[in-house]
Amino acid sequence: MNSFQFHNPTRIVFGEGAADRIGELTSSFGKKVLLVYGGGSIKKTGLYDRAVKQLNDAGITFYELPGIEPNPRLSTVNKGIGICRDNGVEFILAIGGGSVIDASKAIAAGVLYEGDVWDFFTDKAVIQQAMPIGTVLTLAATGSEMNGSTVISNWEEKLKRGAGSPHLFPRFSILDPTLTYSVPRNQTVYGSIDIMSHVFEQYFSLTENTPLQERFCESILQTVIENIEPALANPNDAAARANLMWCGTMALNGGQISLGMVNDWASHGIEHEISAIYDIPHGAGLAVVFPNWMRYVYKQRPGRFAQYATRVWGIDPAGKSEDELALAGIQATRDFYTRIGAEARLADFGIGDDQLDRMAEEAVRYGPIGNFKRLEKDDVREILRMCL
Numbered sequence: 001m002n003s004f005q006f007h008n009p010t011r012i013v014f015g016e017g018a019a020d021r022i023g024e025l026t027s028s029f030g031k032k033v034l035l036v037y038g039g040g041s042i043k044k045t046g047l048y049d050r051a052v053k054q055l056n057d058a059g060i061t062f063y064e065l066p067g068i069e070p071n072p073r074l075s076t077v078n079k080g081i082g083i084c085r086d087n088g089v090e091f092i093l094a095i096g097g098g099s100v101i102d103a104s105k106a107i108a109a110g111v112l113y114e115g116d117v118w119d120f121f122t123d124k125a126v127i128q129q130a131m132p133i134g135t136v137l138t139l140a141a142t143g144s145e146m147n148g149s150t151v152i153s154n155w156e157e158k159l160k161r162g163a164g165s166p167h168l169f170p171r172f173s174i175l176d177p178t179l180t181y182s183v184p185r186n187q188t189v190y191g192s193i194d195i196m197s198h199v200f201e202q203y204f205s206l207t208e209n210t211p212l213q214e215r216f217c218e219s220i221l222q223t224v225i226e227n228i229e230p231a232l233a234n235p236n237d238a239a240a241r242a243n244l245m246w247c248g249t250m251a252l253n254g255g256q257i258s259l260g261m262v263n264d265w266a267s268h269g270i271e272h273e274i275s276a277i278y279d280i281p282h283g284a285g286l287a288v289v290f291p292n293w294m295r296y297v298y299k300q301r302p303g304r305f306a307q308y309a310t311r312v313w314g315i316d317p318a319g320k321s322e323d324e325l326a327l328a329g330i331q332a333t334r335d336f337y338t339r340i341g342a343e344a345r346l347a348d349f350g351i352g353d354d355q356l357d358r359m360a361e362e363a364v365r366y367g368p369i370g371n372f373k374r375l376e377k378d379d380v381r382e383i384l385r386m387c388l
């Protein structure tokens with residue numbers, strides 16, 4: 001295990017009814033607020049009216065930025081920066097999934113920066129400060145509600161990039177699992193696969209002597225696997241929705257489950273190149289990429305993959321070599337994804353091989369990616385080819 005520091009400042013308010021505390025929690029940060037939300041799900045579910053009433057009751061003046069896209073766009077972020085500057089906004093309230101939260105974080109950093117906010121996503125500038133934000137999470141997936149990362153798409157240039165800073169941790173996040181009852185089936189599947197993928201990025205590591213971290217990871221994977229199908233069978237299953245929500249937050253909250261471990265993140269880098277061009281849901285892309293990445297890299301440490309197979313999937317090791325076990329665990333992952341309805345191939349989205357080279361090149365623009373196995377452009381292209 002390597003040395004580490006850990007500090008996570010986000011206050012989590014979890015549970016049924018937590019969404020009744022929007023006004024109270026927001027008002028302690030300011031009286032002029034930017035309310036950021038997506039394409040309208042919060043209006044359909046009544047959450048918008050509920051939030052507006054609380055903001056009004058708390059005497060808060062608020063401006064609105066609706067229409068954050070899934071795979072949120074730089075142009076929309078810039079709109080939000082303008083609203084904040086024009087109106088002296090003091091606090092940003094994000095109500096939605098990871099896209100809404102990520103857009104809010106980018107706005108928060110961009111308002112206090114004189115240059116182009118995209119500089120933060122191209123390593124031209126480092127985030128030195130940001131406005132405070134709070135979130136009301138409506139979809140279990142990214143962990144953005146308790147981490148300092150944001151991922152934004154520059155649609156004109158077909159680029160999707162991440163930025164991170166301790167300044168971007170939300171001041172509070174309201175996690176009311178009942179708000180996720182309305183999440184459609186496919187988004188429930190994609191969100192859950194995103195959660196599992198965040199764990200994989202940390203679990204498949206070459207760092208030695210990390211038994212507690214490995215078990216944290218395995219427990220989240222098992223809990224997601226146990227709870228997806230109940231949530232799909234009954235979208236209002238309170239226990240399943242609560243468990244998925246907490247798994248999502250714990251899987252990517254500043255690296256708590258893998259402190260002292262070197263993480264990988266190559267599959268995320270590859271997926272971001274796919275959704276940058278084809279605008280597919282992030283979790284859908286990961287469902288295709290991850291099993292292929294696993295097949296490509298497992299020989300770096302077959303023992304970790306064999307452990308995954310036995311501990312997470314309960315595969316009987318008797319009579320199997322380490323490699324056979326590893327491959328059985330990878331196949332179990334793929335079979336599970338297929339069973340819950342996730343696409344297996346890029347062709348399922350109508351994606352062919354014409355942009356493979358560009359995607360591989362962009363993925364390694366700042367150098368080789370991944371730490372479990374360092375991937376050069378040819379490696380990425382091969383993994384993408386396996387995804388076709």
Ligand code: NZQ
Nearest residue numbers: 038039040041070071097098099138141144149182183282
């Ligand atoms: O826009 P609305 O109308 O709200 O609909 C959304 C959207 O269409 C809908 N939805 C959300 N909550 C709902 C709901 N529909 C009904 N009922 C609800 N309660 O779901 C759709 C997808 O929402 P989105 O926010 O895009 O999904 P997700 O949370 O999966 O976020 C994906 C984005 O996060 C980035 C991804 O790359 C992608 O851009 N990521 C961010 C990370 C981070 N900040 O740490 C890490 C991740 O690895 C990821 O890269």
Ligand code: ZN
Nearest residue numbers: 194197198282
């Ligand atoms: Zn992800």
